[in-house]
Amino acid sequence: MLSSSVPRRALTHAPWSRATWRETVFVASGVPLQFAGWAVFALPWTLWPAADVMVILIWLALPVLGVALLAHPLAAAHRERCWAVLGVDVPPLPREEGASAWDALRDLRSPELWRLIRYHLVVGTLVGLAGLATVALWAVGLALTTVGSYAWALPADSPLSLTGHAVRVGALTAAGVALLLATPYLVHGVVRWDVGAIRSLLGPDPTKELQKRVEDLAEKRADVVDAADLERRRIERDLHDGVQQRLVSLAMNLGLARETLKDLPPEALQVIVEAHEESKEILTDLRNFIRGLHPAVLEDRGLDAALSGIAARVPVPVRLEVDVPRRASSTVEAVAYFVVSEALTNVVKHADASSVDVRVLRRGDVLHVTVADDGRGGASFDRGTGLRGLARRVNSVDGTFRITSPEGGPTILTVELPCAL
Amino acid sequence: MRIVIAEDSVLLRAGLIKLLETSGFEVAAAVGEADGLLAAVAEHRPDAAIVDVRMPPGFTDEGVRAALVLRKEFPDVSVLLLSQFVEERYAADLLATNTSGVGYLLKDRVADVSGFLDALRRVAAGGTALDPEVVSQLLLRRNSDPLERLTPREREVLALMAEGRSNAGIAAGLVVSESAVAKHINNIFAKLDLPHAEGDHRRVLAVLRFLDGDST
Structure with missing residues (x-):
């Protein structure tokens, strides 16, 4: 993951390419910074070699303080180096903005600080050693490649004399060229190593970033779920205040007509009677539909109170057990209510059952919802029984959804919902 | 008979007024929210108040709460609650102290004019009128063994008693004779171990106490 974001220059590793020199500059510029941590650490020891225990303790404590103080500025310098030389942007640590070195010191236990220290004293140091080695390789390669240019000036008895050992000089030149061709690859390797280490140790912690992202997403999802809930409540209210009232009024007027207009021709009275009955049926259907959306009593009195309303409407005997202390x-609550409501609707429509058990129990922080009927079974996601929508709604609050429904029954629907989102 | 109406839907309020006045009731006042109801009842002292459950400002159970206040402050005024949905919890609140002069019906019932007016008269006369839906919710909550001792016919009679019907009303509803109803009622009281109660509303009280009793 890290290496893929380092610019690839696989074909441009010629010793004379700009990329190679840029990388070399990057490696070379890192070396002093990478040893700075150790310099701070070692400084007291070189000035006053430890004599007794107290001094050793102080000498151990001081460098830690020093490194802690320097950790953030050094890290910033490394990131700046990445950006200035390679154009690689390593974002700063989130807490660093406006924080002074003293803040860092005060928070010696922060994992961020120790990630920095790990770079400054361990990884960075190893990278620095590798960097030094590559610089040395450049020097040796250059010296060997150009051996011919100064070998002629050497006395004939010198081991590198052009006249005395032409073959050896030729071989050394070849070795130098080979070294110069190989070194860019080593430099590149060191750069990738360093950039990777700087990203992972001196940049924001990727696990933390992910965690934050997950929290962000969870919050957004909760918002979406809440918005859908709110919308359902709004629809319920609109239907209640509008259509439902007007239908009641219509049915009442038809009822009044039916009672008072006794002397109408029988055909006309029949029309009124049919319209009256029809309007009452529509009222019942509408009421059942609205009751399934989001009843006011759910908010007002909770699940137990709300569930008796839908359970009592089912034409099949229902055993309802609610234990939600x-x-x-x-x-x-809205999801649990919806689950029971939909499940009971399914039982009535499809199951041909003679009894239903509904159980809603809170155990710890989990709400267990079970709806079991003794009907014909065979419920599946593919039969358009609304199970898919049910499962989706359960998933929207991180719940689990299980249904077993063999042909011939029974059908058992089990849903578990975490109570705290 | 003088009635006060509290209903926030203008359409239904007008409809109820028309319905009541055509049927020989006098509508003393019609208001749109709970506070107005209390004032109107205090002013007009009607025989009964017809109260919508869901009213401003909260649009939840304002009517139920107003009814509870009415029951306490004006015990001689009967209250008939109307609602788009009936809830056994609200019924339990309403009936907790006294079942006489109380009704709780679905608004849909208004469409059956004569049935609705019967219920209103019953409530105004100190009786009880519970919606069959509430009764079936109460029966559901009372998932207990004594109920299983009843025959299906006795369960029907029990439900009608809980709705607040008189023997004559039950007999008409089931198309049986009044003496048959009386026999069923005796059986029910015996099987459920209920204290024998004279008079319709004491009987309702006994039945509702039973239904509300050990509800889980």
């Missing part, structure tokens, strides 16, 4: 969040 502490109320769950309103979103979770």
Whole structure:
């Protein structure tokens, strides 16, 4: 993951390419910074070699303080180096903005600081050693490649004399060229190593970033779920205040006509009677539909109170057991209510059952919802029984959804919902 | 008979007024929210108040709460609650102290004019009128063994008693004779171990106490 974001220059590793020199500059510029941590650490020891225990303790403590103080500025310098030389942007640590070195010191236990120290004293140092080695390789390569240019000036008895050992000089020149061709690859390797280390140790912690992202997404999802809930409540309210009232009024007027207009021709009275009956049926259907959306009593009195309303409407005997000593969040209550409501609708429409068991129990922070019927079974996601929508709604609050429904029954729907979102 | 109406839907308020006045009731006042109801009842002292459950400002159970206040402050005024949805919890609140002069019906019932007016008269006369839906919710909550001792016919009679119907009303509803109803009622009281109660509303009280009793 890290290496893929380092610019690839696989074909441009010629010793004379700009990329190679840029990388060399990067490696060379790193070396002093990479040894700075050790310099701070070692400084007291070189000035006053430890004599007794107290001094050793102080000498151990001081460098730690020094490194802690220098950790953030040094890290910033490394990131700056990445950007200035390679154009690689390593974002700063989130807490660093406006924080002074003293803040860092105060927070010696922060994992961020120790990631920095790990670079400054361990990884960075190893990279620095590798960097030094590559610089040395450049020097040796250059010296060997150009051996011919100064070998002629050497006395004939010198081991590198052009006249005395032409073959050896030729071989050394060849070795130098080979070294110069190989070194860019080593430099590149060191650069990748260093950039990777700087990203992972001196940049924001990737796990933390992910964690933050997950939290962000969870919050956004909760917002979406809440918005959908709110919308459902709005629809319920609109239907209640509008269509439902007007239908009641219509049915009442038809009822009044039916009672008072006794002397109408029988055909006309029949029309009124049919319209009256029809309007009452529509009222019942509408009421059942609205009751399934989000009843006011759910918010007002909780799941137990709300569920008796839908359970009592089912034409099949329902055993309802609700044990929810502490109320769950309103979103979770709405999902649990919806699960029972939809499941009972399915039982009535498809199961041909003679009894239904509904159980809603809170155990710890989990709400267990079970709807079991003794009907014909065979419920599946593919039969358009609304199971898919049910499962989706359960998933939206991180719940689990299980259904077993062999042909011939029974059908058992089990849903578990975490109470706290 | 003088009635006060509290209903926030203008359409339904007008409809109810028309319905009541055509049927010989006098509508003393019609208001749109709970506070107005209390004032109107204090002013007009009606025989009964018809109260919508969901009213401003909160649009939840304002009517139920107003009814509870009415029951306490004006015990001689009967209250008939109307709602788009009936909830056994609200019924339990309403019936907790006294079942006489109380009704709780679905608004849909208004469409059945004569049935609705019967219920209103019953409530105004100190009786009870519970919606069959509430009764079936109460029966559901009382998932207990004594109920299983009843025959299906006795369960029907029990439900009608809980709705607040008189023997004659039950007999008409089931198309049986009043003496048959009386026999069923005796059986029910015996099987459920209920204290024998004279008079319709004491009987309702006994039945509702039973249904509300050990509800889980």
